[in-house]
Amino acid sequence: MVLAAVVAAGGCAGAADPARLPRAEGLPSLKLADWPGLDEADWARPARIDERACRAAKAGRDARIVVPVWWGKATRPPEGTVYVLKVTYNDTAAQPVVLSSHAGVAGYWGASEVHRFGGLGDGKWKTADVPISWDLLIRKNAPGDVTEFFIRADKDLPVESIVVTPTGEGAAEKYFRETREWVARVQADKRKAADLGAGQEPVLPDASKGKPLVPFARTYMATLMPNAAPQQGEAGAGLELRLARNEYETAAFGVYANGTDLKEVDFTVGELTGPAGKLTCEIDCRSAEYAAVVKSSRAREKSYLMFPQRMWPAYPVDIPAGRSHWFWVTVKTLGEASKPGKYEGNVRVACQTASGEASCAFPIRVEVVPVTLLTMQQAGLDHGSCLGGLCTLQELRTLFEFNHTGMHIWFGGAQSQMTVRKGKLAQDWYYLDDWMQYAVDKLGMTHIFWFLGGDPLGFPDTLNLERDLYRAQPGDRNALRREFLDKTNAKPAMVIPELRQLYPEWVRQMAEHAQNGPWPKKIILHPFDEPNKWAGRGKWDNPFHTVIGAGSWIKPHFRDNCQLIRKGSAGFDNVLIGADVYSPSAGLVFLGDIDVFCTNAIHADQEMGNKVRAAGKQFWQYGGCDDHASADDVRLRFGFYFGAYDSRGSLTWAYNTLPRFDTTGGQGWGFGWYTPFGTVQTPFMIGLREAYDDRRWAETYKKLAGKAAAEKLLAEIGRQAIAQRSDRAAPKDFAERLARLQNMDRWRNQIIDAILKNQRTADLRR
Numbered sequence: 050m051v052l053a054a055v056v057a058a059g060g061c062a063g064a065a066d067p068a069r070l071p072r073a074e075g076l077p078s079l080k081l082a083d084w085p086g087l088d089e090a091d092w093a094r095p096a097r098i099d100e101r102a103c104r105a106a107k108a109g110r111d112a113r114i115v116v117p118v119w120w121g122k123a124t125r126p127p128e129g130t131v132y133v134l135k136v137t138y139n140d141t142a143a144q145p146v147v148l149s150s151h152a153g154v155a156g157y158w159g160a161s162e163v164h165r166f167g168g169l170g171d172g173k174w175k176t177a178d179v180p181i182s183w184d185l186l187i188r189k190n191a192p193g194d195v196t197e198f199f200i201r202a203d204k205d206l207p208v209e210s211i212v213v214t215p216t217g218e219g220a221a222e223k224y225f226r227e228t229r230e231w232v233a234r235v236q237a238d239k240r241k242a243a244d245l246g247a248g249q250e251p252v253l254p255d256a257s258k259g260k261p262l263v264p265f266a267r268t269y270m271a272t273l274m275p276n277a278a279p280q281q282g283e284a285g286a287g288l289e290l291r292l293a294r295n296e297y298e299t300a301a302f303g304v305y306a307n308g309t310d311l312k313e314v315d316f317t318v319g320e321l322t323g324p325a326g327k328l329t330c331e332i333d334c335r336s337a338e339y340a341a342v343v344k345s346s347r348a349r350e351k352s353y354l355m356f357p358q359r360m361w362p363a364y365p366v367d368i369p370a371g372r373s374h375w376f377w378v379t380v381k382t383l384g385e386a387s388k389p390g391k392y393e394g395n396v397r398v399a400c401q402t403a404s405g406e407a408s409c410a411f412p413i414r415v416e417v418v419p420v421t422l423l424t425m426q427q428a429g430l431d432h433g434s435c436l437g438g439l440c441t442l443q444e445l446r447t448l449f450e451f452n453h454t455g456m457h458i459w460f461g462g463a464q465s466q467m468t469v470r471k472g473k474l475a476q477d478w479y480y481l482d483d484w485m486q487y488a489v490d491k492l493g494m495t496h497i498f499w500f501l502g503g504d505p506l507g508f509p510d511t512l513n514l515e516r517d518l519y520r521a522q523p524g525d526r527n528a529l530r531r532e533f534l535d536k537t538n539a540k541p542a543m544v545i546p547e548l549r550q551l552y553p554e555w556v557r558q559m560a561e562h563a564q565n566g567p568w569p570k571k572i573i574l575h576p577f578d579e580p581n582k583w584a585g586r587g588k589w590d591n592p593f594h595t596v597i598g599a600g601s602w603i604k605p606h607f608r609d610n611c612q613l614i615r616k617g618s619a620g621f622d623n624v625l626i627g628a629d630v631y632s633p634s635a636g637l638v639f640l641g642d643i644d645v646f647c648t649n650a651i652h653a654d655q656e657m658g659n660k661v662r663a664a665g666k667q668f669w670q671y672g673g674c675d676d677h678a679s680a681d682d683v684r685l686r687f688g689f690y691f692g693a694y695d696s697r698g699s700l701t702w703a704y705n706t707l708p709r710f711d712t713t714g715g716q717g718w719g720f721g722w723y724t725p726f727g728t729v730q731t732p733f734m735i736g737l738r739e740a741y742d743d744r745r746w747a748e749t750y751k752k753l754a755g756k757a758a759a760e761k762l763l764a765e766i767g768r769q770a771i772a773q774r775s776d777r778a779a780p781k782d783f784a785e786r787l788a789r790l791q792n793m794d795r796w797r798n799q800i801i802d803a804i805l806k807n808q809r810t811a812d813l814r815r
Contacts, residue, residue, distance in 0.1 A: 076132070076213040077116055086115050098139060098207050099174065105205040111149065111160060114198045118188050119213065124483055126183040128442075131216040131725050134179040134198070139207040140167040145231045146206060147709075148179050151197035153187035153480040156438035156462030160199045161185060162709050163725065164224065165231050167202075174209070180216055180224050182725035184442040190466070190479040221726040225361050228724070229338055232710050239341040239713055243353040245372070246274025249783070251305060257284045261309045262407045264398050265373075269301035270681035270790040272732055273375035275339060275355055279305055280783055287412035288396065290380055291801065293422045294387050296742060297451070299379040299735050300413065304398060306368040311407075313365040314400040318378055321415050325390035328415060330382050334363035335730065337375035341713050342677040353713065356677040359722060360730045368400075377735075382417055389419035420749065420804055425454045425741065426495060428748035429697055431669075432687075432741060433457040433498055434704035434720075439480075442487045444721065447728040448704070449488075452741035455496035455569060456488070457700050461503055461513035465559070467521040474518070474554050478562055486567035494569045498627060498645075498700060501610070502577025505599040506589045508606075509537035512577060515544060518551050534594045541602035543609045552610075556617025560624050573627040573645050576610030580628055581635035583607070604638070611642040629671060629700065633657050640664045647671050651694050652775065658694045669698035674720050676712040680736030681790050688740030689796060690774045692747055693767030701737065743793070746800045754807045762803055766796045 081087070082095040082102035091112035093105040106112035120126040136148065145165035152161040163185055166177035189195050200208065233240070257263045257279075265279035266286040288300035304314055315336075321328040337357035344354045357375050368374045378396065392415045399408035425432065433455035434448065440456070448456075465476040488494035503511035510516060510530075515537070520529035536545045544552055556574070563572055580603055588598020611626050618624035627645035630636025633654035640646065646661045647669035654660075661668040670691045674683065687699055707719035720733035747766075751759045773792060780786035 075119070076215075077119055077211075078213070079114065079116065079211040081114075081208045081210060084114065088113060093205060096207070101139075101174065101207075101209050103139070103207040103209045105207045106200040106202055108202060108204050108206075111199040111201050114200070114211065115195050116198060118194055118196055120186075124188050126186055128183055130183040131220065132181050132186075133214050133216050133220060134181055135210075135212040135214055136166070136177045136179055136200075137209040137211075138167065138175060138177065139209075140169055140171055140173050140175050141204045142168045142202040142206055143170045144168045144203045145235065146177075147199075147201040148177075149199040149201070150181055150185050151187060151189055152185045152441065153483060154184075154439040154441055157464075158190075158466070158480055159438075160197070161441075164228070165709075166227065167206075168231070168234070170204070178220070178223065180220050180725040182441075182443065185723075185725060187480075187483065190477065221362075221724075222364070224724060224726065225364065228710060229361070232338075232340055235711055236341045236713060239353045240355065243341050243355045244344060245276040245355050248276045249278040249280060251278035251284075251307070252281045253279060253284050253307070257307070260407075260409065261307050261402050261404075262311060262314075262398060262400055262409055263305040263307045264302050264396070264409065264411055265305060266300070266302050266411075268787070268790055268794070269299050269377060269732065269735060270679070270684065270793070271787060272357060272679045272681075273301070273303045273337070273373060274357075275372045275374070277303060277305075277373045278371075279303070280787075285411065287414055288378060289414050291416045291418065291798065292380065292382055293418060293420045293746075294382050294389065295384050295421050297379055297381045297738060299377055299739075301375060301377050302396070302411075303373040303375055304368060304400075305373045306370050308370055309402050309404075310370050311368040312401040314368055314374065314398065315365040316363065316376060316396055316398045318396050318413060319394040321380075321392035321394040321413070323390045323392035325388040325392075328390075328392040328417065329386040329388070330380050330415075333377075333379040333381070335360040335377040335379070336363045336366055337361075337377075339374075340711070343713060343716055351713075354677070357732065358677055358712075359710075360732070360735075378413065379735075380415055384421070387417055389417050391416050418801055418805060419808070420801070422742070422745045423749045423752060425452055425745065426493070428745055430741065430744055430748065431455060431496055431698035432701070433496065434701040435459065435500075435706075436463065436704055437706040438462045439484050440705055441723045442484070444705075444723045444728050445484075445488055445492060447721070449492040449494070451734065451738035452745070455494055455498065455571075456704075457498035457500065459500045459503065459513070460517070461500075461511070463499075464513075464517065467518065467555075469518065469521040469551065470523065472550070474521075474551055474558065476555070476558055476562075478566070482566060482568075485569070489567050489569055496569050496571035496573060498573045498575060500575045500578055502575075504578050504589075505580065505582040505603045506587050507591065507596055508577075508588075508598055508603065509534055509541065510591055510593070510596050512537070514555065515548055515552065518548055518555060519545075531594050534596060538595065538597050541597060541600075542605040544606070544613060549613070552613045553617030556614050556624065557621075560618050560621035564621060564623050568623075570623055571625065572623050573625045574614050575627045575629065576607050576614065578629055579631060580604065580607040580639060581630040581632040584632065584635035607639065608642050611639075625667075627669075637661075640666055645669055645698070647698070647700055649673075655694075658696060667698060668694070668696050669700065670694070670696040671700035671702060673702040674718055674733050676707055676716050676719060678720065678731075678733040678736075680732040680739070681793075683733050683736040684740045684743070684793055685770065685774055686740070687737055688743035689766060689770035689793065691740075692744050692763075693771050739793075743797055746797055746804075750800050750804050750807075753804055758807075759803070762799060766799065769796070 081104040145168035149160035265283035292298040501514040519533040582599035583603035625644040703718040707717040722729040
């Protein structure tokens with residue numbers, strides 16, 4: 050099966066004269082030696098190497114290639130379209146070469162990485178296949194008839210040609226394989242000494258002891274490390290799934306290499322059948338990619354961990370003797386087409402050993418219960434994740450299928466294109482409109498949470514709206530930025546006079562444009578992040594210019610922002626004001642200024658939600674991840690734990706603020722990666738999906754049984770969830786850890802059983 054998608058960034062200023070570009074007749078074919086408009090800052094002069102006419106992309110540059118659009122008058126190619134760029138080049142690079150595109154989603158509308166290739170430095174002429182999807186291509190806003198590609202290499206890279214072709218069979222699998230290969234190559238030294246996880250002694254039943262290939266069932270909430278081995282009751286056990294008629298559910302298993310190396314380990318899932326016949330559903334099979342990640346960013350010296358960072362569509366893997374590998378099976382029911390009942394099938398695993406082929410099968414059992422879950426919107430729940438720039442449209446679709454209802458964007462990257470001339474603000478919404486329209490019309494997005502500024506420790510340079518409004522004036526942008534910082538450093542308690550009209554005017558224009566355009570009906574504006582930092586002192590070092598950071602001025606400045614937002618949004622019903630805070634005492638002081646209070650500190654004040662609701666405000670909660678977060682913590686936190694406090698909205702920090710696949714150099718925060726063929730899933734992504742399925746089950750129970758009748762069970766589950774989340778004592782052994790994780794399945798099953806009992810009672814009454 051193929052996937053769903055996400056995006057990153059690069060530079061994008063200037064363009065070749067479109068009148069000089071060849072007109073696209075069918076699909077473009079570019080000969081770089083005579084292609085017009087290549088900037089000499091990016092490209093060496095035309096040359097001949099080995100009798101090939103070429104031009105070299107200069108080392109360290111995002112070498113731009115401007116190409117006429119070939120897909121007609123639409124903003125993007127038709128949804129679902131994938132092309133392949135055949136790039137013929139001389140491999141002089143010592144690191145993989147990066148090809149990016151102008152996709153209209155990266156921060157400040159820069160370039161989005163598409164693929165990496167080469168980097169062997171062998172001086173050979175090669176042709177790389179670079180798939181590029183409809184959502185990684187966009188007609189550039191100006192001049193409007195072109196798009197752009199970029200090539201970046203660590204050495205001057207001769208390029209002969211780029212030919213756009215239709216995609217062919219096997220393109221997705223080739224792209225996935227090449228991506229894993231280049232990541233393995235650049236991480237090779239780090240992987241040699243990487244931690245493989247805590248070792249486990251295998252506990253095998255007699256039937257498995259002489260078998261080289263031992264599959265074993267283990268919940269997806271228990272991250273399976275390479276040093277894992279089957280424990281009591283796992284080998285020979287089947288996969289068990291229980292789900293509604295409109296739900297995803299994931300089961301996981303490991304394969305243990307018992308005493309011998311296993312090669313080309315792969316698996317398939319057969320038909321699921323039962324008394325109701327064949328189950329109509331979708332089945333998604335995935336294999337883990339174990340990649341090196343940084344164990345701790347706080348350690349004095351970096352050390353690495355081999356973590357199942359990405360779950361790709363199933364592919365054959367090699368497993369050294371004595372180690373294990375992780376695999377997933379996800380079932381998606383399809384509403385009325387998926388008939389309730391119990392179904393069973395087989396998972397077949399096969400591989401090669403030194404003695405030949407080995408295979409085995411074990412059962413998978415699925416119960417579809419006669420319940421249609423409330424959607425997030427029907428349940429009155431909202432969730433979104435923070436983005437660096439935007440994310441690709443394929444990726445949006447994946448996230449919304451997995452219970453997102455909105456996205457949380459940051460003005461430092463995702464903003465209108467602004468100009469200020471003679472005190473008048475003009476804005477171009479081209480890229481945001483394209484993204485919003487897809488999100489609203491195709492996916493039903495209900496809200497955006499828009500951070501107009503960042504962390505106060507970088508104040509005032511993190512006041513993104515104010516800073517970028519100021520430098521939208523004529524003049525050198527860096528000089529204007531320094532001017533803004535000096536003026537705000539000098540008088541930090543309020544928005545500076547030059548912006549006091551422009552700030553509310555930006556809000557007014559945005560509110561009007563959103564109301565009249567294809568935008569969600571709820572825009573939650575956050576003046577800047579974590580205003581509770583007014584209660585302390587601290588600042589980041591800023592190599593660009595002096596900043597004063599956080600201090601007492603943060604409180605009045607945040608309140609001034611709120612007043613200007615109220616002024617600009619007067620007469621509009623689509624703008625709310627939000628705040629993310631992690632300190633109850635320093636955060637609750639803003640209740641009179643805002644509409645949405647979002648916190649990660651409910652543990653510090655168990656009554657915080659009630660206080661917020663008593664003030665007539667919306668109560669939200671948030672949490673974060675890193676580049677290798679597991680499924681268990683996020684499921685507990687965003688699901689039963691947040692539900693215990695009845696927060697109706699939530700935020701994840703963050704979705705895609707990550708380096709591209711190899712995160713050992715920069716880490717960051719995120720839980721998915723885009724590709725031209727869809728989104729690469731992660732343990733955190735599935736845990737987050739399941740957290741909100743837990744919430745949907747609880748809300749469905751309330752609706753069917755009545756809130757009062759459901760309260761006894763849900764309150765007890767909430768009490769247990771709070772106790773488990775608050776218990777920081779390490780489990781004494783793996784069995785105890787597993788029991789804690791399985792509490793979440795137990796709680797969900799209690800809710801399902803209560804719903805089914807309620808249905809039977811209602812039937813008897815009828």
